Amino acid sequence: MQIRDNLKIIFPTKFMQKQEISFVLFGGTGDLTKRKLVPAFARLIHEGRIRDDSTIIGISRKKMSDQEYKKFLIGSVKEDKDKEYIRKLDIRFFSGDFTKSGLSGLKQLIEKSEKPGCNRIYYLSTSFRFFPDIVKELKSQNLHKKDKVFTRMVFEKPFGDDLSSSEELDKEIHKVFSEEDVFRLDHYLAKETVMNLNVLKSTNTALYKTFSNKYIESIEIIIDEDLGVENRIEYYNDTGAIKDMFQSHLLQMLSLLLMELPHTLTADNIHDEKLKILKNLEILPASNHILGQYESYEKEAKASSLKLSKIETFAKIELNCKIPKWDGVKLILRTGKKLKNKIGKIKINFKTNSNNVIIDIYKKQEPNTPNEYATLLSEIIKGDKTLFTRSDEVAESWKIVEKIEKIRDKIKFIKYKDNSDPEE
DSSP states (O other), X not given: OEESSOSOOOOOOSOOOOBOEEEEEETTTSHHIIIIIHHHHHHHHHTTSBXXXXXXXXXXXXXOOHHHHHHHHHTTOOSHHHHHHHHHSEEEEEXXXXXXXXXXXXXXXXXHHSOTTOEEEEEEOSOGGGHHHHHHHHHHTTOSOOOSSOEEEEEESOOOSSHHHHHHHHHHHHTTSOXXXXXXXXXXXXXXXXXXXXXXXXXXXXXXXXXXXXXXXXXXXXXXXXXXXXXXXXXXXXXXXXXXXXXXXXXXXXXXXHSOOOSSOOHHHHHHHHHHHHHTEEEOOGGGOEXXXXXXXXXXXXXXXXXXXXXXXXXXXXXXXXXXXXXXXXXXXXXXXXXXXXXXXXXXXXXXXXXXXXXXXXXXXXXXXXXXXXXXXXXXXXXXXXXXEOHHHHHHHHHHHHHHHHTXXXXXXXXXXXXXXXXX
16 A cells, blocks of 8 residues: 555644744854755745744854845745745844854844844754854843743754763753743654654544554665765764664654554644653664665765764664554664665555555655745744654653664674665
8 A cells, every 4th residue: 555645734724923033043054044944934935924024144154244145045045936035034144153252243133133023033053062052142142031922942953962962952951941942853754744644543543443563564664865975974974874864853753653642632742652652662683783884985985084984874773662552563764875766655564465555755745835844934933842852752762872872883784885775
């Protein structure tokens, strides 16, 4: 059974008035801002979710005038109508690093730029190592207070690089901002089919009744990429596939798939159910897993003057969930770079007659479908945290990663040919 276009995509129906927002973008000239955030701003203006004269303040070490930064943002979108939307925004630029001395004067710029009654969203698409310094500096300049309807913080993954650093980040951030105002972003949770996993379970009751070890042999979540690490090699050489993809995207999707449907689909209820799954996941013995690195990675690392590490660009990890309903079902999470095909799917394999259900994760985006970041920004504005990760979920995910790290040396490690399948 192939599930493709027969799912009704559910987006929030609550009416949201056009908002007066200022977006303060740390990492404002980065790749994520250019590729993801700017098209999302255009989409939100098109949908009437933010005013077309909202304020964008970009912050980075680069030297730019406001006009140069505006030109940079306009050049980030392709469609003429989107360029016009971005052109109407009140766009400012602040040059400085993310330290106390580097952010001096930010308060004056923000206060000069914002309109009365304006809400504010800080978006941190920087290394997590800058998060505490940025938060402390916002507090020192009195830019953290809720003198508006809201002031919210958005953090891009990764949220730390292990359990200890993640907990330290939470500690430092919560000194200034409450958990209510913190949004940890995982863009896979805004993909259409991922958002609709609970819709699938609640509307297809016959299928949902088979979601147990009585009927299911195994579940595979696969995110294969045909491209290499490319310009992310410096980050990837320290991080690898497990910390980059497994800790966040794959575990989040697995917890959504396995969780029980709460009586009401509130954010906290959904997070509580996901947490139950994460707490009950166990890593199978080392012989069940495969790690690997594509052949040309070594050449790429040398070209970037990086010390070659035995970092995985491919990972296949098998788990079990100790909850009685799922105990014994093999849970297979696979991801990798420079593989044979670009594939994103959830495959549910049943015990009888070799039946399976395949849910596509990568779907061709329809013309009127909001992009993932537009959806996420819209939810941040509304204050709905359903599509974001709660602090205790992040902690449990890092605990699972640490269990893998303890047996890493016992896991089979292979070199695979570029654009091949390591398991073939």
